[in-house]
Amino acid sequence: MKAVVYHGSADIRLEDVPEPKLTEPTDAIVRLTSSAVCGTDLHMVRGTMPGMREGTILGHEGVGVVEEVGPYVRNLRPGDRVIIPSTIGCGCCSYCRDGYYSQCDHANPRGSRAGAAFFGGPVDTGPFDGLQAEFARVPYANVGLVPLPDSVSDDQAIMLSDIYPTGWYGARLAEVTPGDTVAVFGAGPVGQFAVLSAFQQGAGRVIAVDGIASRLQGARALHAEIVDFNEEDPVAMILEMTRGIGADRVIDAVGVDAQRASSGPAVPDADETRAFEAEREAATAGGARPVGDTWVPGNAPSQAAHWSVEAVAKAGSIGVVGLYPPTLNAYPIGVALNRNLTIKLGICDHRRYIPELLSKVMAGTVDPARVITQHQPVSSAIDAYQAFDRRETGWTKVVLDPAA
Ligand SMILES: NC(=O)c1ccc[n+]([C@@H]2O[C@H](COP(=O)([O-])OP(=O)(O)OC[C@H]3O[C@@H](n4cnc5c(N)ncnc54)[C@H](O)[C@@H]3O)[C@@H](O)[C@H]2O)c1
Ligand SMILES: [Zn+2]
Numbered sequence: 247m248k249a250v251v252y253h254g255s256a257d258i259r260l261e262d263v264p265e266p267k268l269t270e271p272t273d274a275i276v277r278l279t280s281s282a283v284c285g286t287d288l289h290m291v292r293g294t295m296p297g298m299r300e301g302t303i304l305g306h307e308g309v310g311v312v313e314e315v316g317p318y319v320r321n322l323r324p325g326d327r328v329i330i331p332s333t334i335g336c337g338c339c340s341y342c343r344d345g346y347y348s349q350c351d352h353a354n355p356r357g358s359r360a361g362a363a364f365f366g367g368p369v370d371t372g373p374f375d376g377l378q379a380e381f382a383r384v385p386y387a388n389v390g391l392v393p394l395p396d397s398v399s400d401d402q403a404i405m406l407s408d409i410y411p412t413g414w415y416g417a418r419l420a421e422v423t424p425g426d427t428v429a430v431f432g433a434g435p436v437g438q439f440a441v442l443s444a445f446q447q448g449a450g451r452v453i454a455v456d457g458i459a460s461r462l463q464g465a466r467a468l469h470a471e472i473v474d475f476n477e478e479d480p481v482a483m484i485l486e487m488t489r490g491i492g493a494d495r496v497i498d499a500v501g502v503d504a505q506r507a508s509s510g511p512a513v514p515d516a517d518e519t520r521a522f523e524a525e526r527e528a529a530t531a532g533g534a535r536p537v538g539d540t541w542v543p544g545n546a547p548s549q550a551a552h553w554s555v556e557a558v559a560k561a562g563s564i565g566v567v568g569l570y571p572p573t574l575n576a577y578p579i580g581v582a583l584n585r586n587l588t589i590k591l592g593i594c595d596h597r598r599y600i601p602e603l604l605s606k607v608m609a610g611t612v613d614p615a616r617v618i619t620q621h622q623p624v625s626s627a628i629d630a631y632q633a634f635d636r637r638e639t640g641w642t643k644v645v646l647d648p649a650a
């Protein structure tokens with residue numbers, strides 16, 4: 247079968263690989279009908295999410311049809327359409343039973359304290375082969391797979407595999423309550439779903455910050471008030487827009503590949519620039535290998551974190567869903583402490599939120615497919631990755647057709 251395979255930093259290839267087989271009684275084999283490229287995949291290819299094993303199939307967003315089930319998958323049949331949650335949980339341990347699926351005690355073969363198990367990630371997450379492929383083995387399929395009604399399209403469903411639940415989770419972590427003013431850093435696909443989710447959770451205003459016009463326009467279409475950090479200082483602007491109070495809640499939907507301002511009043515001074523460069527070294531552990539303007543790690547890993555603590559109101563709260571690697575130890579803890587902030591972070595417990603978000607889609611109150619900007623056959627996956635990596639206009643969310 248065809249799959250997108252990781253070979254090294256800046257080296258991914260479309261290859262023919264063997265089809266997966268059932269190995270555990272709770273496994274299912276799913277034939278993918280839709281997959282997608284995510285900002286998380288970029289961290290791994292850029293080298294800012296280290297520890298990838300050569301030969302791992304990439305991708306953690308998938309929708310498909312059950313092809314085959316193990317003997318302990320007694321709730322699904324071949325032919326069922328399903329959403330595959332990005333993270334894997336066993337459904338038996340106390341964490342899963344409390345809804346903390348991404349902190350499952352059993353799913354990660356590296357041990358109960360190794361962290362979230364997910365498809366197509368670094369060694370410490372399993373590793374499990376990913377979903378940018380024609381078929382995938384899904385562990386604990388009886389727990390993870392969410393059945394899909396015919397009324398929900400693949401385009402709607404693929405947004406529910408990772409990024410809509412993650413945006414929703416970001417708003418939950420930030421403790422959004424009715425009337426709040428919420429600032430969302432990052433207007434990529436996850437940031438756009440954070441905007442939508444913040445409104446759905448009752449936000450009165452949402453302010454979206456990014457440096458890319460097309461992504462800001464996506465946030466504006468969802469009725470966020472937009473700020474371009476290459477034109478205005480986002481902290482000064484958020485204070486100005488809130489009469490000096492700041493945002494009640496902040497969602498960081500940027501992560502380690504954050505950029506600093508390249509123009510305008512927010513360009514960092516020489517000392518700040520040196521500090522960001524040192525962080526980039528630490529984050530990539532020397533493993534980055536950009537090719538021209540492709541696969542370039544972000545030049546200010548803690549920039550979104552700094553802006554978050556500066557832009558939030560006193561005693562406000564911050565939810566961090568942008569991914570940071572264990573190698574990065576830069577968070578402005580002193581400023582946060584001095585302002586009595588609450589900061590919550592994490593890997594989304596996808597399985598916990600997918601059913602309720604699916605019901606919103608079924609009820610017609612939201613169409614998550616509107617965030618998709620591109621459909622590509624998997625045969626063009628590498629070109630699609632590169633265009634998304636360079637954040638070319640019109641390449642905000644790329645959905646892949648695994649069979650084409
Ligand atoms: N926690 C989770 O479970 C989870 C799940 C999915 C994705 N993620 C993470 O969420 C993040 C966003 O994912 P995505 O697919 O939207 O990625 P993306 O790379 O498409 O989007 C990131 C956006 O942030 C913008 N940006 C860069 N520097 C910025 C700054 N200093 N301030 C404001 N915006 C800035 C970029 O221009 C871009 O539009 C990634 O870090 C991804 O790994 C986390
Ligand atoms: Zn993703």
Ligand SMILES: [Zn+2]
Nearest residue numbers: 336339342350
């Ligand atoms: Zn579990």
